Amino acid sequence: MLELYQWELSQYSEKVRLILDFKGLDYRKIEVTPGIGQVELFRLTGQRQVPVLKDGNRYIVDSTDIAKYLDLEYPERPLIPQDAKKRGLTLLIEEWADESIGIKGRKALFAAVSQDQNFRKSLLPTSTPDIFKSLVEGVPNDLLTLFGIGVGYSPEIIHSAIASLKQDLEALTLLLADSPYLTGDEPTLADLAVAGLSILLKFPDGPYLDLPASIRGKGLPILAENPDYQAFFNWRDRLYAQFRKPLITTTPPSASAPTSIQID
Numbered sequence: 001m002l003e004l005y006q007w008e009l010s011q012y013s014e015k016v017r018l019i020l021d022f023k024g025l026d027y028r029k030i031e032v033t034p035g036i037g038q039v040e041l042f043r044l045t046g047q048r049q050v051p052v053l054k055d056g057n058r059y060i061v062d063s064t065d066i067a068k069y070l071d072l073e074y075p076e077r078p079l080i081p082q083d084a085k086k087r088g089l090t091l092l093i094e095e096w097a098d099e100s101i102g103i104k105g106r107k108a109l110f111a112a113v114s115q116d117q118n119f120r121k122s123l124l125p126t127s128t129p130d131i132f133k134s135l136v137e138g139v140p141n142d143l144l145t146l147f148g149i150g151v152g153y154s155p156e157i158i159h160s161a162i163a164s165l166k167q168d169l170e171a172l173t174l175l176l177a178d179s180p181y182l183t184g185d186e187p188t189l190a191d192l193a194v195a196g197l198s199i200l201l202k203f204p205d206g207p208y209l210d211l212p213a214s215i216r217g218k219g220l221p222i223l224a225e226n227p228d229y230q231a232f233f234n235w236r237d238r239l240y241a242q243f244r245k246p247l248i249t250t251t252p253p254s255a256s257a258p259t260s261i262q263i264d
C-alpha cells in the first residue's frame with residue numbers, strides 16, 4: 001500500500017491527501033514527529049520536509065513531484081489535462097498555489113491563533129491534557145513559537161500576507177464565477193492544489209482532518225467569514241464533498257492522531 005509521510009496540519013500534505021482521494025488510491029498515513037522524525041526522513045530521502053510518498057521502495061518528495069508521479073503511475077482519473085491551453089493553465093495555477101496560498105496560509109493561521117485564544121487552544125491535539133490546554137490560553141503571542149505554531153512573524157509580514165491573500169481569494173472567486181472548476185468544466189490538479197493548500201485559511205467544515213472537531217470551519221475571520229469569499233469556500237466544500245474521503249472515526253481520536261502540531 002502507498003504510504004504518506006505527513007503532518008496532519010500540513011497544507012502540502014493535505015494537497016497530496018486530496019489528490020490520492022481524487023484518484024481513489026488507498027494509502028496509509030505516517031505522522032512524522034517534528035525534529036526526531038525529520039532526522040529519520042532525512043536518512044530516507046535526503047531532505048526533512050513532508051509530504052513524502054512511499055510507493056514500494058521508492059520515495060517521492062515534494063507535493064508537485066508526487067502529483068506528477070501519481071499521474072504517470074496511476075493514470076486513471078488524470079490530474080493534468082491533455083488540451084494545451086488547459087494543461088498550461090493547470091500547471092501555472094498549481095505552481096502559483098504552492099508559492100502563494102501555500103506559504104501565506106501559515107501566516108494567516110498564525111494571525112488567527114494570535115487573535116483567538118480559544119482557537120489556539122483548540123488547535124492542540126485532542127490528546128493534550130486539559131491542564132495544559134488551560135495553560136495555553138494564557139500564553140503571550142510571542143511565545144506561540146514554543147508550540148510550533150508559526151515562527152514569530154512580524155505584524156508587517158502578517159499584514160502584507162493577508163492583503164495579498166485577499167487579492168488571491170478575490171481572483172479565485174472571479175475565476176469560479178462562471179465555471180465549476182478553475183480551468184473549466186473538469187476538475188484538475190489546479191483545483192486540488194488550491195483547495196488542499198487553502199486549509200489553513202479556513203479548516204474544512206467536514207470530518208476530513210484528524211484534528212479536534214472544534215477547529216472545523218474555523219480560520220482567520222477576515223478571510224474565513226468574509227462574504228466576498230464565500231463563493232470560494234462554498235466551491236471548496238463542494239469539491240471536498242465530491243472527492244475527499246471523510247475520516248472513518250473522528251471522536252474519540254484514533255491512535256494515529258498527531259501528538260504535536262507543526263505547520264512550518
Ligand SMILES: N[C@@H](CCC(=O)N[C@@H](CS)C(=O)NCC(=O)O)C(=O)O
Binds near residue numbers: 013048051062
Ligand atoms: N515544496 C514542498 C513544501 C513542503 C513544506 O513546506 N513542508 C513543510 C510542512 S507544510 C515542512 O515539512 N516543513 C518542515 C521543514 O521545513 O523543516 C511541497 O510542495 O511539498
